Amino acid sequence: MWMLRSFVNRSxxxxxxxxxxGAALAHPAQGGFVLLLPTDIYIAAGCAAxxxxxxxxxxxxxxxxxxxxxxxALGHAPDLATARALTSLLSLAxxxxxxxxxxxxxxxxxxxxxxxxxxxLWWIALFTLQGVLGDLWAWINPWRGLHGLVWGDAxxxxxxxxxxxxxxxxxxxxxxxxxALADPAPDDPARLAAFVMGYAMFTFAGMxxxxxxxxxxxxxxxxxxxxxxxxxxxxxxxxxxxxGLPGWAAIPDRTAEKVPLSLGVFVIVLLASGSFxxxxxxxxxxxxxxxxxxxxPGRSAVVWSTTLGLLxxxxxxxxxxxGCIALGHLALRGPAPRLRxxxxxxxxxxxxxxxxxxVAHFLTAFLVGVQYSVAAITDPLASGADLLNLGQFxxxxxxxxxxxxxxxxxLTQAGLIVAGHILGVLMAHRMATQIYGGHRRAAIAQSPLAxxxxxxxxxxxxxxxxxxxx
Amino acid sequence: xxxxLIPPSGFTRRGALKTLGLxxxxxxxxxxxxxxxxxxxxxxxxxxFQVHRTGIGASYGRWYDRTSQAxxxxxxxxxxxxxxxVELVPEDDGTDAKRGAEVxxxxxxxxxxxxxxxxxxxHVVIGSAPRAGELKLPYFVVSEGHHVASGMLNRYxxxxxxxxxxxxxxxxxxxxxxxxxxKVCMIFPDxxxxxxxxxxxxxxxxxxxxxxxxxxxxxxxxxAFTKYFPQIPRDTEVIYHVMVGPAVLTFVKELGxxxxxxxxxxxxxxxxxxxxxxxxPGLEFLEGSYMWEGNPRYAxxxxxxYDKAFRAAVGVDDNGASVxxxxxxxxxxxxxxxxxxxxxxxxxxxxxxxxxxGDRAALIEAVEAxxxxxxGMDHPQGAKIFNGKTHQTFGHQYITRVESGKLLxxxxxxxxxxxxxxxxxxxxxxx
Numbered sequence: 001m002w003m004l005r006s007f008v009n010r011s012x013x014x015x016x017x018x019x020x021x022g023a024a025l026a027h028p029a030q031g032g033f034v035l036l037l038p039t040d041i042y043i044a045a046g047c048a049a050x051x052x053x054x055x056x057x058x059x060x061x062x063x064x065x066x067x068x069x070x071x072x073a074l075g076h077a078p079d080l081a082t083a084r085a086l087t088s089l090l091s092l093a094x095x096x097x098x099x100x101x102x103x104x105x106x107x108x109x110x111x112x113x114x115x116x117x118x119x120x121l122w123w124i125a126l127f128t129l130q131g132v133l134g135d136l137w138a139w140i141n142p143w144r145g146l147h148g149l150v151w152g153d154a155x156x157x158x159x160x161x162x163x164x165x166x167x168x169x170x171x172x173x174x175x176x177x178x179x180a181l182a183d184p185a186p187d188d189p190a191r192l193a194a195f196v197m198g199y200a201m202f203t204f205a206g207m208x209x210x211x212x213x214x215x216x217x218x219x220x221x222x223x224x225x226x227x228x229x230x231x232x233x234x235x236x237x238x239x240x241x242x243x244g245l246p247g248w249a250a251i252p253d254r255t256a257e258k259v260p261l262s263l264g265v266f267v268i269v270l271l272a273s274g275s276f277x278x279x280x281x282x283x284x285x286x287x288x289x290x291x292x293x294x295x296x297p298g299r300s301a302v303v304w305s306t307t308l309g310l311l312x313x314x315x316x317x318x319x320x321x322x323g324c325i326a327l328g329h330l331a332l333r334g335p336a337p338r339l340r341x342x343x344x345x346x347x348x349x350x351x352x353x354x355x356x357x358x359v360a361h362f363l364t365a366f367l368v369g370v371q372y373s374v375a376a377i378t379d380p381l382a383s384g385a386d387l388l389n390l391g392q393f394x395x396x397x398x399x400x401x402x403x404x405x406x407x408x409x410x411l412t413q414a415g416l417i418v419a420g421h422i423l424g425v426l427m428a429h430r431m432a433t434q435i436y437g438g439h440r441r442a443a444i445a446q447s448p449l450a451x452x453x454x455x456x457x458x459x460x461x462x463x464x465x466x467x468x469x470x
Numbered sequence: 471x472x473x474x475l476i477p478p479s480g481f482t483r484r485g486a487l488k489t490l491g492l493x494x495x496x497x498x499x500x501x502x503x504x505x506x507x508x509x510x511x512x513x514x515x516x517x518x519f520q521v522h523r524t525g526i527g528a529s530y531g532r533w534y535d536r537t538s539q540a541x542x543x544x545x546x547x548x549x550x551x552x553x554x555x556v557e558l559v560p561e562d563d564g565t566d567a568k569r570g571a572e573v574x575x576x577x578x579x580x581x582x583x584x585x586x587x588x589x590x591x592x593h594v595v596i597g598s599a600p601r602a603g604e605l606k607l608p609y610f611v612v613s614e615g616h617h618v619a620s621g622m623l624n625r626y627x628x629x630x631x632x633x634x635x636x637x638x639x640x641x642x643x644x645x646x647x648x649x650x651x652x653k654v655c656m657i658f659p660d661x662x663x664x665x666x667x668x669x670x671x672x673x674x675x676x677x678x679x680x681x682x683x684x685x686x687x688x689x690x691x692x693x694a695f696t697k698y699f700p701q702i703p704r705d706t707e708v709i710y711h712v713m714v715g716p717a718v719l720t721f722v723k724e725l726g727x728x729x730x731x732x733x734x735x736x737x738x739x740x741x742x743x744x745x746x747x748x749x750x751p752g753l754e755f756l757e758g759s760y761m762w763e764g765n766p767r768y769a770x771x772x773x774x775x776y777d778k779a780f781r782a783a784v785g786v787d788d789n790g791a792s793v794x795x796x797x798x799x800x801x802x803x804x805x806x807x808x809x810x811x812x813x814x815x816x817x818x819x820x821x822x823x824x825x826x827x828g829d830r831a832a833l834i835e836a837v838e839a840x841x842x843x844x845x846g847m848d849h850p851q852g853a854k855i856f857n858g859k860t861h862q863t864f865g866h867q868y869i870t871r872v873e874s875g876k877l878l879x880x881x882x883x884x885x886x887x888x889x890x891x892x893x894x895x896x897x898x899x900x901x
Contacts, residue, residue, distance in 0.1 A: 029746040029799075031716030035693060036723065036752050107581070108535075108560040110523050184569055187524060188562065283691045292661050294690045294715045296526045297593055298566025394785055395532065398797030403751045405797075467693055467716045470526060 030364065030400035030409075031468055037407055039465035043458065046418040050457045053422040054450040057429045062439035065430045069251055071244030077237040084138055088145030095142040095200065102193025106382035110372045112189040113380055118196065119187060120369030124362040127229060131355045134237060135230035141223065143204055147212050156211035160218060165262030168219035170269055174314060176221065177273045181280060182306040184299045225270060229355050232423075247427050250351055254434055261340045264347030265318060271354040272317035276310050278361050278463035281470040285309070293469020302470075321347065324452045328445035336445070337435050345435060346449065349428035353453075356420025357460055360413035364400070367409075371395040410464060417460040425453050514557040515550070515824075517542070517815065518577030518586040518607075520598065525565030527591045529745055530801050533784075534588060534612065535560065537805040540783040541812040544847075551819045556812075559583055567597025574598045578605040584827060585815060588808060589613055599627040606901065608830050608837075610815060612807035614638070614764075616666075619862035621894025625901060626830075628837055628861040631811030632764070632804070633854075637888035639667055641867045642737070642762055643674035645881050650735040650760065651707025652680045657698070658712045660687035667712045667739070693717040699728045708735045711742070718742045719752045726755025736760065740767070740803045740877075747791075747799050749875035756872045760880060763868045764803035765851045770879045776850035780809065789876070806851040813848035814840070814856075831901040838897055855885055859895040864888045 057065065102114030109115040130136055138144075160168075179195065180186050186195075206215040216223040231250035235243045242249075252259050279285050286293040289305040299306075325343050329336040336342075372395055378388040399405040428449055432442035519538055522531030542558050550556055559581050563570040570589065577583035585608040589595050592615035599617075602609035603624035611618065611629050616636040618629040646654065654675060658664030664687065672682045683703045688695065695717075702709065713721045726733075736759035748756065748767075767790030769777065784805070785793045792798035814837060822829055822836035838858035845853045854865035864885050870877035 029719075029750070032719035032746065033750075035716055035720050106560070107562075108521070108523060109562050111560070184566060185562070185564055283693070287691050292690045294659055295593070295661055295663065296565075298525060298564055298569060300564075300566050300568035392785065392794075394536070394792050394794040394798075396792055396795035396798040397529070397532070398792070398795035398799075401745075401747055401750075401797045401799060467691075469691075469715065 030397075030406055033400075033403050033406035034410055034465060035467060036403065037410060037465075039410070039461070042411070042414055043461040043465060046414055046461050047454050047457050049418050050421045050425065051450075051454045053425045054453065057425055058443045058446075058450075060439075062433070065426065065433065068426070069245055069248045069430050071236070071242040071248050074241035074243060077239075077241045085145040085148050087139045088141055088143070089149070091140045092142035092146055095196075099193050099197055101380060102189045102196070105189060105380065106376075107189060108382070109187040109189055109192075111376055111379075111382045113373070113376045114189050114196070115187040115192050116369060116373040116376050118192060120366060120373050124366045124369065127226065128359050130226050131229040131232045131359070134233040134235055135227060137223065137226040137230070143200070143207065144212060144216075147204070147207050151208065156209060156214070158209045160210040160214040164218065165260040166218045166224060166266045167262050169221040169224045170262065170266050172219065173221035173225065173266070173269055174273065174310070177277075178307055178310055181277060181310055182299070182303050184303065221266075224266060228267065228270075228351055232352055232355055245426075247352055247423050250348055251427055251430055252345055252348065252434075258341055259344040259348065261344040264344035267347045267350050267354065268318050268321055269314050271350045271357070272314040273310060274354055274357045274361060275317070275459065275463065276313035278357070278460075279313070280306055280309055281468045282463065282466040283469055284466060286469050291470075293467070296470040299470075320452065321350070324448040325445075327448040331447065332436065332441060332445050334441075342435055342445075345431055346428055349424045349431060349449075352420045352423040352427065353417075353456065353460070354420075356416045356423075360416040360460075360464065363413055363416075364409060367399060368395065368397055413464050414461055417464070418457060421453055421457045421460070425450065428453070512554060514555040515552075515819065516557050516559050516581065516583040517812070518573070518581060518583035519558045519560040519588045520563050520570060520573050520577075520586055520594070521560050521588055522565040522590060522594070523560070523562035525563075527565035527594075530590050530804065531562075531565075533745075533801040533805045534590060534808050536800075537784050537808040538588060538812060540785075541809040544783060545812065545816055551816045552824060556816075563589070563594055563598075565591050565594060567593045570594035570598035571601040574601045574607060574609065575605065578602075578607040583607070584824075585610060585830070585833070587612075587811060587815065590804070592617060595627075596622070599623040602626050606830060608834055610811050612804075612811050614804065614807075619857070619860040619893060621860075621896075623861075625834060625896045625899045628834070630814045630837060630840065630856050630861070630863045631809075632807030632863065633865050633867070633888060634862055635666060636670055636890060637864055638739075638762060638764070638867055639670045640674040640890065641883040641887040642869070643671060643678045643680070644887060645869055645883070646708060646710070646737055647675060647678035647680045649881075650737060653683045653703075653705055653707045654680060654710050654737075655684040655686065655702050655706040655708070655734075656682060656710045656712075657686045657688065657702075658710075659690050659714060661690050663714065664688075664712060667710070671710060688713065690715070693720060695721050695724045696728055699725065702734075706734045708737055709733075711736065711738045713742055719746070719750065722755055723752040729755075738762070740764070744801050744803055745799045747797070748872060748877060757875070758872060760869055760871050761877060763870050763877065765806045766868050766870055766877060766879055767800070767802040768870075768876050768878065772879075774845065774850065776845065776847050779847060780806065780850035784809075810843075810849050810851065810854075814843070817848070834901070852882075853885070857892065859897055860892050861896050 098114045098117055101112060106112045126136065185191055203220050206219055232247050234246050236249045283293045289302060291302060322343050325346055326339060329339060375393050375395060378390050378393065379385045429442060429446055432446045433439055436442045436445045521535055522528055538558060542556050545551065546555050561573040561576060563573045574586055577586045586602060587610040589598060589611045590613050592613055595611045595613045595615055596617055599609060603626045606626060609627045611627060612632050613629065614632055614635050616634045617623060618627060619634055656668055658667050668685055675682060683706060684701060686698055686701050688698060736756065738759065739762045769788035786800050786802065787793050790800050790802040792800065818833050818837040822832040824833050840856045840858065843849050843854040843856060852866040854863045856863045866885060867883040867888060868879060869881040871880040
């Protein structure tokens with residue numbers, strides 16, 4: 001079984017959901033101010049920074065990168081499995097309460113705690129914290145505790161075929177992203193509650209049949225995704241406490257088993273889906289599908305174009321990425337490693353980009369959604385209650401309404417994306433030296449990927465700057 | 471932005487006034503009839519609130535929600551409707567026509583609502599109204615669209631709390647012709663919203679003796695405008711602009727750079743800049759220009775006590791911003807429509823002795839019978855005249871001038887300026 005350093009399958013399970021509806025909460029003025037910003041200059045600067053990082057990495061003395069990514073051991077971490085099982089049970093109880101609110105609580109998705117929790121507190125906030133602080137999901141997954149309570153360590157009745165790799169998680173992630181992007185009402189409380197409950201039961205059934213380890217590790221896309229994001233955190237607790245440059249734990253150990261191609265594809269799918277989420281509301285995309293962005297007819301009118309676009313984006317990015325690696329192999333003289341192994345491993349260098357794009361893309365939605373979440377926590381049934389004693393609480397989008405604050409938000413987003421790409425460049429080169437055996441060979445094999453990184457920076461920043469209409 | 475559809479029609483003010491007179495007579499007849507006396511229920515009256523919580527209309531939806539919640543609170547604080555409390559049942563329509571129809575169905579068949587209310591965007595109204603008609607659910611829209619008065623909808627769909635774009639646009643022509651100039655160049659986005667302005671302002675303006683010397687249609691996806699400005703004729707006295715979307719600020723900035731200090735007069739619709747701070751960088755060029763506003767965003771020197779109380783109730787300050795964040799500009803030109811519509815629903819239910827869903831037709835008839843709606847706390851935007859035949863209200867329009875980054879009132883139109891001949895008589899259609 002392959003294993004990244006940070007991945008010890010002790011944790012987790014999942015919820016459902018995806019792309020926050022909050023993206024639609026942005027404000028017309030925000031887009032207007034972004035168009036007034038000198039984004040061309042910012043974008044050029046961002047791409048130049050990533051390009052420069054490529055050069056620096058190529059010119060660094062051999063071994064410097066290895067030292068950069070070498071973690072510093074901090075000793076043994078206590079075994080907290082029992083505590084995690086308890087918090088998992090509490091989380092399950094919370095999920096049940098949220099589902100109840102989803103089914104019978106307020107119908108307004110911005111007053112109902114279920115969609116707010118799923119889309120804002122979980123999909124945006126937790127995913128972000130996961131990449132910064134490490135595997136919090138291991139503590140709050142709602143199923144692991146119950147599974148342990150019911151089945152303990154008993155062997156599962158069925159085996160998830162090894163040949164499948166992470167394919168179930170890929171299919172699951174694309175399907176759920178499709179729900180989030182293309183479904184007409186993914187934030188409707190009752191609809192979402194049914195979806196979450198169905199996915200929760202499906203996951204639990206999968207764990208019962210195939211075992212928690214196999215199902216959570218290869219079939220349950222959110223656990224896989226969250227563990228991958230957690231591997232970017234500087235501080236890791238398992239197997240031992242250690243700290244290092246962000247991403248150090250995501251670089252496969254030379255002694256570990258090969259990264260399966262399906263895991264690499266999963267990471268590519270994460271990035272492609274996130275990028276398509278950014279793309280599908282731009283004037284550019286809407287023009288491609290013949291929709292006037294100023295009179296967007298509603299999501300129900302673009303279900304198929306969105307679905308096909310999502311699938312197309314995934315295929316396109318997978319082919320582009322594989323093409324870059326293949327080109328690098330062509331440039332190499334002498335023996336090259338197996339292409340599929342190189343693709344699988346180097347795809348992990350896209351992780352910080354996918355993570356950074358996730359955080360940047362949803363930053364604006366979070367700024368609004370978190371306010372609605374507070375309002376819903378103080379009045380969970382929209383009955384006029386004020387549990388937090390906030391008094392009259394008005395949600396504001398005023399920070400989208402001044403040039404200074406819009407610039408600050410935009411530059412924060414852009415900075416995250418550039419930083420993600422630079423980390424990606426460093427990780428890719430570090431892995432390439434392992435794969436291709438040597439600094440110089442790595443630099444040659446990496447050159448198409450380096451161009452890819454710069455161009456993808458351009459895409460990510462362009463998506464931030466592009467006018468939106470849906 | 472709201473898509474305002476205005477089918478062409480000829481009209482005379484005289485015909486419109488005649489209709490309104492009939493409406494007033496019908497009100498007298500209805501209120502004179504003894505209502506049904508049914509067992510008084512203490513259950514709340516449920517008003518299905520179809521709201522743009524997500525999608526392209528979400529920034530409007532937030533303020534429509536805030537205004538509607540405040541209006542319902544005021545109604546309940548005053549004892550509710552017919553002794554019953556009012557409960558708002560918000561459902562997100564995603565600013566999506568198909569979902570809009572589903573939400574209407576949900577109100578009628580699942581959530582036990584007495585009426586539906588609140589929709590802004592025209593395509594959602596047009597997608598939802600047929601379902602409301604089939605389900606016999608009174609559907610009170612707050613959309614500004616001409617689709618109600620044009621006759622394309624049904625007996626169950628009414629727009630009593632906000633004027634329609636046809637009357638708004640035509641009412642601007644006399645002011646522009648008399649005060650700003652006789653030669654107008656129109657710049658508009660090249661789709662239905664812009665075409666409505668193009669067609670109806672040009673007709674109304676030419677009727678005032680003015681000339682439209684150029685019509686510049688801008689593709690909806692355009693984000694750079696300087697290349698279009700050489701098409702503006704040299705003898706232009708007024709530029710009429712109704713650009714919408716994220717590129718509006720760029721449009722104004724580039725227009726300013728093109729003209730420099732000597733420019734023609736500018737006249738625009740606040741729809742371009744609804745919820746946007748007029749004092750924003752890039753908008754300096756609008757200084758001294760004129761805007762249509764459905765309700766003046768800034769508290770004016772002659773502010774009524776009703777406007778003052780309305781602002782306090784919805785939490786908006788004298789600059790039209792949220793009391794909790796001075797940067798958070800409201801959709802002040804439109805959101806009063808929710809407040810007024812809810813008060814009209816209340817008045818209609820009281821006039822008809824509304825007890826339950828069996829009285830829906832009586833409620834429609836009671837609203838159809840309404841005519842004059844005086845300025846007051848129920849109608850803080852101004853007096854209105856409701857036309858029961860066309861299901862559309864008519865009211866004063868405001869023209870403000872940008873001065874020191876604020877919008878100061880320059881002119882208030884008469885209601886007569888906004889009238890046009892009836893295009894439909896819904897009262898002749900059966901329930």
